[in-house]
Amino acid sequence: MKPRYLLTTVLFCLPPAYALDPAASYRSLSTDECADMASKGVITSANPVPCQRLNKVSFRYLSDNGAVKDDGELVVLDVIAPQMAAVMDELLARHFYIARAYPVERYNGDDQASMADNNTSAFNGRPITGGTTWSLHAYGAAVDINPLQNPFVDIADDGKAQISPVASAHAYINRAEPRPGKDARAGMAETVVDVFTRHGFFIWGGDWNYPIDYQHFQVGPRSFVEALLKEDVDHARAQWQGYISQYGQCMADAGKAVLADHGRALCVAQVIKAMP
Numbered sequence: 001m002k003p004r005y006l007l008t009t010v011l012f013c014l015p016p017a018y019a020l021d022p023a024a025s026y027r028s029l030s031t032d033e034c035a036d037m038a039s040k041g042v043i044t045s046a047n048p049v050p051c052q053r054l055n056k057v058s059f060r061y062l063s064d065n066g067a068v069k070d071d072g073e074l075v076v077l078d079v080i081a082p083q084m085a086a087v088m089d090e091l092l093a094r095h096f097y098i099a100r101a102y103p104v105e106r107y108n109g110d111d112q113a114s115m116a117d118n119n120t121s122a123f124n125g126r127p128i129t130g131g132t133t134w135s136l137h138a139y140g141a142a143v144d145i146n147p148l149q150n151p152f153v154d155i156a157d158d159g160k161a162q163i164s165p166v167a168s169a170h171a172y173i174n175r176a177e178p179r180p181g182k183d184a185r186a187g188m189a190e191t192v193v194d195v196f197t198r199h200g201f202f203i204w205g206g207d208w209n210y211p212i213d214y215q216h217f218q219v220g221p222r223s224f225v226e227a228l229l230k231e232d233v234d235h236a237r238a239q240w241q242g243y244i245s246q247y248g249q250c251m252a253d254a255g256k257a258v259l260a261d262h263g264r265a266l267c268v269a270q271v272i273k274a275m276p
Helices: 002-011 016-020 031-039 078-093 111-116 189-198 222-229 233-257 260-274
Strands: 025-028 054-062 068-077 142-144 152-155 161-164 216-218
Touching: 025 078, 054 078, 068 078, 068 222, 078 189, 078 233, 189 233, 189 260, 222 233, 233 260
Parallel strands: none
Antiparallel strands: 025 054, 054 068, 142 216, 152 161
């Protein structure tokens, strides 16, 4: 595809170490980091996951002007940290553009401010947009990538659309890519849905009728995440890996007889149906 050709040309000029050794890592949060999150309102005692169950994933990513940055950080549930690190390594290997990736403490937990800055983020102890139920971000089980390129589109009862961030409205509502006579657009989620799904992020907000949340990936429904939390970390990872393997086997069985997107839809539906 045209976008990949453009980005590949840029990456060939990068130092070999970046191309050969992406090596994302993860670790537990420190006491000071947890205190900072609490002071910024990112986590409270009411949150469904305590800070001690969160990990910080550190990674490199391809950003503006083809620069590979090494300051990427995502805070996620400890269960999913290894797969999150693997996703970020694969995104770099695929030359996928990411504008920036900072924990939401930088924005005092303000999701709108983070989106307006085109920031890729994960944990945020907040309710769902427009509701009171905990978001999957409050479990550290969801990630939002490139909000500018992948906006959140809410649709009111009268059919009016509200687009966040607003800067996306004129450039990224049409999701077709490539388009005749139009420049390629890097960083769009459609090009890496398969990466997230293969690593166990089975639900993509771009599949929803409304709201449509192109930036949003999560590991599964709330009931599944809550089931994982009842297990110790090792058992929870093994349980999740079982569903990842089930998805991989389903896709292998589908083979070339089914188009890739159709296979993903079929196999994700089967996996989610099997989840608690």
